[in-house]
Amino acid sequence: GEDVEQSLFLSVREGDSSVINCTYTDSSSTYLYWYKQEPGAGLQLLTYIFSNMDMKQDQRLTVLLNKKDKHLSLRIADTQTGDSAIYFCAEEKGSYIPTFGRGTSLIVHP
């Protein structure tokens, strides 16, 4: 199966929280990343979490890591229309070849 799996679409109302989920298969993953891609642009690193952490918070973003279930989530509080983008989860196993998920398209509607 896929190394990193994400659902393809998520639609939320402006002001609500968004939760984007990701599962990975390799328990030896050291770092897990969330990237954001806006239309017509490259990817920007949003945040990352080291595998020995459970949670990381950065302003409106909260990353939760469940190592037992190999599950990573990105929560965006108070979602705005400017948050509409594709969000990529990626795992890094120390091989210098990060593996990306297929991306989740977040659509924020009024």
Added chain:
Amino acid sequence: EAQVTQNPRYLITVTGKKLTVTCSQNMNHEYMSWYRQDPGLGLRQIYYSMNVEVTDKGDVPEGYKVSRKEKRNFPLILESPSPNQTSLYFCASSLQGPLNEKLFFGSGTQLSVL
């Protein structure tokens, strides 16, 4: 301004006509990498380079070549492009490698091979 610059942004070509997509970074990064992005498949790594004259295959290297003669440049070469190489290509760099290092991405090159 720190950036990764790819050229061209858009390219339409025909099967078999050699082409090069350039990538340049001004951050003195050692690590550079090429990805292709296809609908429903996400990003897949083509080649990467840990330093000058050091290149390695990623997940999907077939049909591509790269070179790293100098630190700032990492061109992607398609010797004989085919329609299945129609894709969106991204170059990325980081200081020493993606492990715990922020990857800086270029704006992308949309390639269409007819």
